[in-house]
Amino acid sequence: MILSTPVDFLSRVPTARRRAVAVTVLALLLARAAPLGGSNDIWSTLSLKEWRDTRRMRSEERRQRESQTPLNTPALEKQMVDLDLESPRAAHTTRALQVPSPSLPTPKPGAEAWSQQAVLVNAGRRSEGCVPQVSQHLMLNWADPISKTGKEAFLLLLHTFFLVARTVLSVMVARLDGRIVRDLVSANGKGFLQGLGWWFALAVPSTYTNSMIRYLERKLALAFRTNLTRYIDDLYLNKNLNFYKFGLGLGTVTALLITTDVTRFCDSLAALYGNIGKPALDLIIFTSQLAASLGPIGTLGLFTNYAFTAWILRAATPAFGRMAATEAKLEGEYRAGLSRIGRDGEEVAFYNGGRREMGIVWSTYERLVRHVHSVFKVRIPYGMTEDFVIKYFWSACGYALMSIPILFPAAKDALQIGTGGGHSQVASRAESYMSNRRLLISLADAGGRLMYSGKDLAELSGYTSRVYSLLASLHALNNGIYPVNPRPEGLPLDQPFYDMSNVHGQVIVGPDHLLLKGVPIVAPAAGVGARRGGEELLRRLDLRVEKGDHTLITGPNGVGKTSIARIIAELWPTWAGSLERPHQGEGGIFFLPQRPYLCIGSLRDQYVYSPESYAEMKARGRTDAELMDILAHVHLEYLPSREGGWETRKEWKDVLSGGEKQRMGMARLFYHRPNYAILDECTSAVSSDVEGLMYEHAKSIGITLVTISHRPSLLKYHTRHLRIGESPSAPPDSPLASSKSQIFNDLPIPTSPQMAMGWRLTNLASGTEAENLELETELEKIVNVLENDVGRWESRLKEINFELSGK
Ligand SMILES: Nc1ncnc2c1ncn2[C@@H]1O[C@H](COP(=O)(O)OP(=O)(O)OP(=O)(O)O)[C@@H](O)[C@H]1O
Numbered sequence: 001m002i003l004s005t006p007v008d009f010l011s012r013v014p015t016a017r018r019r020a021v022a023v024t025v026l027a028l029l030l031a032r033a034a035p036l037g038g039s040n041d042i043w044s045t046l047s048l049k050e051w052r053d054t055r056r057m058r059s060e061e062r063r064q065r066e067s068q069t070p071l072n073t074p075a076l077e078k079q080m081v082d083l084d085l086e087s088p089r090a091a092h093t094t095r096a097l098q099v100p101s102p103s104l105p106t107p108k109p110g111a112e113a114w115s116q117q118a119v120l121v122n123a124g125r126r127s128e129g130c131v132p133q134v135s136q137h138l139m140l141n142w143a144d145p146i147s148k149t150g151k152e153a154f155l156l157l158l159h160t161f162f163l164v165a166r167t168v169l170s171v172m173v174a175r176l177d178g179r180i181v182r183d184l185v186s187a188n189g190k191g192f193l194q195g196l197g198w199w200f201a202l203a204v205p206s207t208y209t210n211s212m213i214r215y216l217e218r219k220l221a222l223a224f225r226t227n228l229t230r231y232i233d234d235l236y237l238n239k240n241l242n243f244y245k246f247g248l249g250l251g252t253v254t255a256l257l258i259t260t261d262v263t264r265f266c267d268s269l270a271a272l273y274g275n276i277g278k279p280a281l282d283l284i285i286f287t288s289q290l291a292a293s294l295g296p297i298g299t300l301g302l303f304t305n306y307a308f309t310a311w312i313l314r315a316a317t318p319a320f321g322r323m324a325a326t327e328a329k330l331e332g333e334y335r336a337g338l339s340r341i342g343r344d345g346e347e348v349a350f351y352n353g354g355r356r357e358m359g360i361v362w363s364t365y366e367r368l369v370r371h372v373h374s375v376f377k378v379r380i381p382y383g384m385t386e387d388f389v390i391k392y393f394w395s396a397c398g399y400a401l402m403s404i405p406i407l408f409p410a411a412k413d414a415l416q417i418g419t420g421g422g423h424s425q426v427a428s429r430a431e432s433y434m435s436n437r438r439l440l441i442s443l444a445d446a447g448g449r450l451m452y453s454g455k456d457l458a459e460l461s462g463y464t465s466r467v468y469s470l471l472a473s474l475h476a477l478n479n480g481i482y483p484v485n486p487r488p489e490g491l492p493l494d495q496p497f498y499d500m501s502n503v504h505g506q507v508i509v510g511p512d513h514l515l516l517k518g519v520p521i522v523a524p525a526a527g528v529g530a531r532r533g534g535e536e537l538l539r540r541l542d543l544r545v546e547k548g549d550h551t552l553i554t555g556p557n558g559v560g561k562t563s564i565a566r567i568i569a570e571l572w573p574t575w576a577g578s579l580e581r582p583h584q585g586e587g588g589i590f591f592l593p594q595r596p597y598l599c600i601g602s603l604r605d606q607y608v609y610s611p612e613s614y615a616e617m618k619a620r621g622r623t624d625a626e627l628m629d630i631l632a633h634v635h636l637e638y639l640p641s642r643e644g645g646w647e648t649r650k651e652w653k654d655v656l657s658g659g660e661k662q663r664m665g666m667a668r669l670f671y672h673r674p675n676y677a678i679l680d681e682c683t684s685a686v687s688s689d690v691e692g693l694m695y696e697h698a699k700s701i702g703i704t705l706v707t708i709s710h711r712p713s714l715l716k717y718h719t720r721h722l723r724i725g726e727s728p729s730a731p732p733d734s735p736l737a738s739s740k741s742q743i744f745n746d747l748p749i750p751t752s753p754q755m756a757m758g759w760r761l762t763n764l765a766s767g768t769e770a771e772n773l774e775l776e777t778e779l780e781k782i783v784n785v786l787e788n789d790v791g792r793w794e795s796r797l798k799e800i801n802f803e804l805s806g807k
Contacts, residue, residue, distance in 0.1 A: 068753030159216040178435030186427035221270035235474040249526030265463035275453040282446035316385040324462030330368040390448040402446035499535030505574025514545040550705045555724030561708045590674035592682040598652035634663040658685040680708040
């Protein structure tokens, strides 16, 4: 009989092997029990029955999920459409910054500290020797997000377990390989069949282990990415408006260019554990196994081989980190160029700008390709060296080492392992040869992977430096820390120097009025221009708006009208003086910008667009009927039926006309019911009759308007007129200064001779001599236009009538 009973068979298997099999089986059981869906409460299960129920429930859920979202089905398509649905876990959770900001050191004010920061940020790029510094720095700072969740620790533990299991299995397979050959050479049919049985028995856990390692590595990368993305989003999209500051160029890096690097960084970081940990473990275990077979000379030879290989490869390794960082940057620039065209597609199409844009995008692509080509070229000699050393040199060394116990009688003792049991010397040698050969191949593979991981480490350092610069920059912005620039030497002493590190204005949010007291209107300078300081548009503006002070702001293009709104909204800093304003939203202040913004989402979302969700607003008593009523006031009542209802989701910026978009903006204003509204040219595309109705409605529901516009026709909806770009002519005690409060009587009117442009505030409602003068001036302008043009129009009319009469 060829096959023995299981008990008999087991008793003949060596104890060490039985233990190894037991460990593998345990690993399998553990892995099956592991919460692959992501939860890590496996240890909290109470009884076997509960555990079974939970498992059944989970597999049921999984089956249901899979049946609902099979690939390439309408269900998946629906999911794709719903991608822009707001996550309930995002903005509406109470979770603020996931990791406290001090965990990453931000640069301190002062040029020296900033240059130190730059050294750290650039470390990975300049020299591969700095890799450990940067990585260590990053690891230390990320210990927080990783350890806090516990999930990553569990995944790492499981990953480690499978890595060890794979090494143990590799050794078992190598030994089994030798046994099978031995039994074959010694014509032991029973042993041979048993060996084959074991071979298949080992194949199952081996393949499972390999799959689990890949699965866990990806899951780990995803977990890292989720944590890091959440961390960056918390910093980027928080109340400090860092996303806007990045757009202004106040950050040291461009956020959009770097976001893809987060993915690469996380993939690279997750893979690194397996790429270094596994081969290192393999190297130790395989070497110890081989050492028993090869004896001291062989072991010494192995170590000499390692040292020599490491030395050669280190000398041949180019600066992979710097190359990876440059490639990521160039690829980001190329992608950003394409997305810019997509964003402004209609404008580009109107100008027929396809060819011009292609030139720009193509030049970015060429730069990327040139770089990638040079990387390819650098890789050729490195790849040759690596292949030669790892594949050929290591194999040659392996053969030489394997020959030691066979060719040198002094090392014969080493062959006692695996011999005996009545096998012939040839069979024992064959067994020893096969086992050692397999171990050596695995060893060469492990060594190769360890050497390759040097390259991975270098590339990781490149991604690290990119991600680190983003984080450092975000932290600096978040804490209001900017590089300190010295005052330019040629700047006159009486001319203020507006540096971002030197902002002294006071901002109070909360009062039920709007006040700018001695506030300079300055456009901040970023990047290289920051050394020159911000551009002063108005030396100081004094303006108080109480309820009912409807104020129209006019002035030539580029004079700084919108800049006033930016300062009030705290998009730009208040360099000096004080700013008091209500909070943003219902009962406070609302800003309607020049370009109407329509967000992703349903028609209702366009309306409600605010930090509060519609459900929350509804809970506070806001109704759909109210939405419809407001649409009537902006003459858009036809929209829900035309577009298919409130829940319709479309790319609204392409669907609505320019005027419709602006009217939607006004609908938003009415819905939010603020006390004050800053309207920046937000009705320029709306017909005058509807515009008038909307302004009247806004006033009737108690909104105080601060309107920025070029249309004199809007004067009639306002009680005051602030002209920007005019010399200050009103004396401090002039009644032009304010309608209700006497605050301007206390404030000096700007008189600085350096001020190229000034401002003038007039009251339109009280009918004083000066105000009448104001209206007369306006009238005069209109009469002038009429006088100049009416004659021309009349003569043109005569011409047309003449042509029509056919005489
Ligand atoms: N993001 C910015 N960074 C730096 N300077 C800016 C920025 N935005 C505007 N400026 C500058 O500030 C000045 C005033 O711009 P602003 O938008 O306030 O003009 P405006 O009076 O509203 O003009 P318009 O009537 O054309 O809308 C302009 O010269 C412009 O170049």
